[in-house]
Amino acid sequence: MKIIVAGTGFVGLTHAAVISESGHEVYAYDIDKAKIAAYRSAEREQIERYVNEPGLATVIAENIGRYLFFVDDIKPIIEGTDAIFLCLPTPPNPNGSSDLSYYFKALNDIAPLLANRVDQRRIVLVNKSTVPVGTARQLERILKEHDVPNFGIASNPEFLPEGDAVERSRRPDRIVIGADTEEDLRIIRRIYSQFVNHVRIRYIETTPETAEAIKYVSNTLLLTYISFWNGVGGRIGETFPNVRMEDLKRGVTSDDRISTWGSYVSNGAGGSCFGKDIQSLIYQLQTAGQSADLLQSVHNINEYQKSYLLERAVAEAGINFNHKSVALLGLAFKKQTNDMRDASSLKVVEGLLARGVREIRAYDPLAIHEAKRFFDPNKNHLFEKITYHETVQEALRGSDAMFISTDWEEFRGISRTIEQCVEPPYLVIDGRRMIPDFEELVAHGYSYLAVGSPYLAAGATK
Numbered sequence: 001m002k003i004i005v006a007g008t009g010f011v012g013l014t015h016a017a018v019i020s021e022s023g024h025e026v027y028a029y030d031i032d033k034a035k036i037a038a039y040r041s042a043e044r045e046q047i048e049r050y051v052n053e054p055g056l057a058t059v060i061a062e063n064i065g066r067y068l069f070f071v072d073d074i075k076p077i078i079e080g081t082d083a084i085f086l087c088l089p090t091p092p093n094p095n096g097s098s099d100l101s102y103y104f105k106a107l108n109d110i111a112p113l114l115a116n117r118v119d120q121r122r123i124v125l126v127n128k129s130t131v132p133v134g135t136a137r138q139l140e141r142i143l144k145e146h147d148v149p150n151f152g153i154a155s156n157p158e159f160l161p162e163g164d165a166v167e168r169s170r171r172p173d174r175i176v177i178g179a180d181t182e183e184d185l186r187i188i189r190r191i192y193s194q195f196v197n198h199v200r201i202r203y204i205e206t207t208p209e210t211a212e213a214i215k216y217v218s219n220t221l222l223l224t225y226i227s228f229w230n231g232v233g234g235r236i237g238e239t240f241p242n243v244r245m246e247d248l249k250r251g252v253t254s255d256d257r258i259s260t261w262g263s264y265v266s267n268g269a270g271g272s273c274f275g276k277d278i279q280s281l282i283y284q285l286q287t288a289g290q291s292a293d294l295l296q297s298v299h300n301i302n303e304y305q306k307s308y309l310l311e312r313a314v315a316e317a318g319i320n321f322n323h324k325s326v327a328l329l330g331l332a333f334k335k336q337t338n339d340m341r342d343a344s345s346l347k348v349v350e351g352l353l354a355r356g357v358r359e360i361r362a363y364d365p366l367a368i369h370e371a372k373r374f375f376d377p378n379k380n381h382l383f384e385k386i387t388y389h390e391t392v393q394e395a396l397r398g399s400d401a402m403f404i405s406t407d408w409e410e411f412r413g414i415s416r417t418i419e420q421c422v423e424p425p426y427l428v429i430d431g432r433r434m435i436p437d438f439e440e441l442v443a444h445g446y447s448y449l450a451v452g453s454p455y456l457a458a459g460a461t462k
């Protein structure tokens with residue numbers, strides 16, 4: 001099949017690379033010429049500057065020039081195309097609704113090319129972007145307005161988790177296709193032929209609107225579950241003495257009906273999707289006259305969670321951050337990615353700067369390059385207070401307190417490193433519960449404040 005993937009961010013690049021492994025002729029297209037040039041080089045370092053996913057650079061290197069091609073212009077390749085996957089950004093507007101301007105701009109660029117095709121074979125436009133319910137129908141209307149002949153529309157939402165994108169694209173738990181006609185479903189089945197009759201992968205065919213809704217319900221349900229643990233489990237652990245969070249989790253999730261995934265407490269769930277998708281669904285329901293109270297509470301809990309540990313540090317540990325130096329371990333929104341969109345670290349930095357810290361000593365194994373973009377001193381001179389460090393040790397030295405914001409494995413059991421680098425009195429703020437032997441730290445004079453536990457002052461026995 002000849003396929004165009006429009007938009008080569010996390011979703012588009014991964015999708016293009018992985019479907020090219022099936023021997024399709026895949027053209028990955030983006031208006032960002034610098035990005036396309038970087039991908040075309042097939043050099044790991046260049047690719048990972050934009051999308052850093054385990055195994056992705058290798059898949060690209062193996063398929064480029066044979067099955068996978070990178071283009072910044074689709075006009076020359078539009079003839080003979082069977083499908084165009086739209087993997088375009090759909091960021092939130094200030095009122096929470098989805099900003100579809102990138103999406104419609106791309107469509108308005110592509111539609112005239114489709115209208116002028118010589119071959120006029122059936123072509124399916126497949127939405128992979130997360131878009132409000134009913135958007136595929138708008139897509140159909142736009143293409144009709146441009147007199148595009150012989151086309152179909154489909155919705156194929158993407159569920160890949162960042163940090164494991166390649167593996168999960170190769171072995172998804174489900175493929176959801178919403179389309180109107182058997183002809184279009186058949187074209188998409190040929191693209192995904194390795195998944196259609198797979199014993200473990202559910203291949204679901206439905207209407208475009210249902211497929212769009214499946215994406216929103218899935219993401220908001222996952223965030224609801226995470227927020228339940230933070231807003232209920234976490235609060236219980238922080239309020240009542242002697243409740244052990246890890247035992248609570250094990251006890252509850254021993255029930256087969258209750259998921260272990262998401263049954264942890266943390267300083268909030270970030271990333272480019274959860275926050276934006278829940279706000280978009282709230283907006284979609286409310287503008288349709290429905291209540292979205294549950295979703296609104298979930299969103300509020302998640303946002304509160306991102307920086308409430310700073311409030312606890314002031315109220316419970318009595319720390320005044322003014323003129324203090326704080327080591328910030330982890331900037332990415334989760335481990336195994338360099339993505340910082342909506343990361344909790346953004347809220348932590350904001351909160352620390354607002355409290356007048358002297359310095360933020362930041363460390364992250366992958367996201368420093370991204371962080372420098374997010375914390376550009378030209379946008380806010382206070383970002384000059386952020387210094388970047390190549391090791392945990394370097395970040396810790398000279399600090400008065402530390403904050404673990406990302407669940408990188410290298411932060412797990414970090415207590416000995418802390419003891420080697422900084423002397424008490426010292427406050428350890430653990431947003432990910434990464435220090436199982438925290439009691440030893442406390443016995444050695446460090447104070448410990450973790451999500452899901454009461455504050456432990458230096459020397460406390462419980």
Ligand SMILES: NC(=O)c1ccc[n+]([C@@H]2O[C@H](COP(=O)([O-])OP(=O)(O)OC[C@H]3O[C@@H](n4cnc5c(N)ncnc54)[C@H](O)[C@@H]3O)[C@@H](O)[C@H]2O)c1
Nearest residue numbers: 007008009010011030031032087088089090106129130158
């Ligand atoms: N990131 C995820 O984990 C994830 C998971 C599931 C779904 N999604 C959804 O997938 C969509 C894409 O997300 P993403 O994270 O890949 O976004 P992204 O911002 O990383 O990438 C989007 C790409 O589209 C390109 N682009 C913008 N306008 C264009 C145009 N007119 N023509 C061609 N290319 C254009 C941009 O240059 C960029 O490279 C969003 O709707 C998102 O909600 C994302």
